[in-house]
Amino acid sequence: MIFIEHSATRDEKEPGVTERTGHRAAPEHTHPDDVPVLAALAALSDPVRVALVRELAGSPEWTRSCGSFDVPVGKAALSHHFAVLRGAGLVEQRDNGPRRVNRLRREEFDARFPGLLDLVLRADALG
Amino acid sequence: MIFIEHSATRDEKEPGVTERTGHRAAPEHTHPDDVPVLAALAALSDPVRVALVRELAGSPEWTRSCGSFDVPVGKAALSHHFAVLRGAGLVEQRDNGPRRVNRLRREEFDARFPGLLDLVLRADALG
DNA sequence: CCGAGTGTTCGATGAAAATCATACACTCGC
């Protein structure tokens, strides 16, 4: 078993060059503070993305790879949806070996859009 | 005072049959409690509709007719947007003479989706 | 009863978004 080193959270640290062997482009992230309200709402207006967010909220951080979600779309579309979620400041991604693991940016997103995530996550009778 | 009586809904009437004696069809409303989260978010994901909601929030109830809003779309599109807002439980409409006046369903919508309206209404630097 | 003002409906159009299939890039165990 190999662990991901990469110290800890580098929120204020520029990602720069990872000390990993390969040269795989690190995913580009957008902080929730830089996300317009409309973009956040648009990102959460898609059933597939909401399913991803909900499933992600129910798992420990950095434990779910992109392919491990139960959504009825191919992997191309899936990749696209994760890009949208990243751009909306909803998820953070990190490369772990061949797979890309995810984390829901609960605190940061909540600070920027209070209550919005709770709204989407609360199990409702009406979807 | 005479109110719109509208004896019974005649949704399944054959086209062309207008046996009403000159009353306009009352707008069909959806209570926020019957609105899925996704529909609410989708309704608020459009810049024109957000502009309508914001402008409406800044005016007393039942004072704004549909045509009185400053949005860069024709009246056909405008009518469509109001229908969406109605369907999302965001606005209530009432016929007043030749015009249709509006009201933002603040309390009801807030009870169903706490914080969502505040999020959209708060004047943000980032739209 | 007519005409101006107001809003809806309909059909068409254009743009944006979701999706897929394919091809490509990277990592790791063997």
Added chain:
DNA sequence: GCGAGTGTATGATTTTCATCGAACACTCGG
């Protein structure tokens, strides 16, 4: 290195949605 596993990029197709113009419906004041 090879090859399986994983995710991205690209291009094409489909769907969805916002928009418009025109026709229609309703109300009210002359």
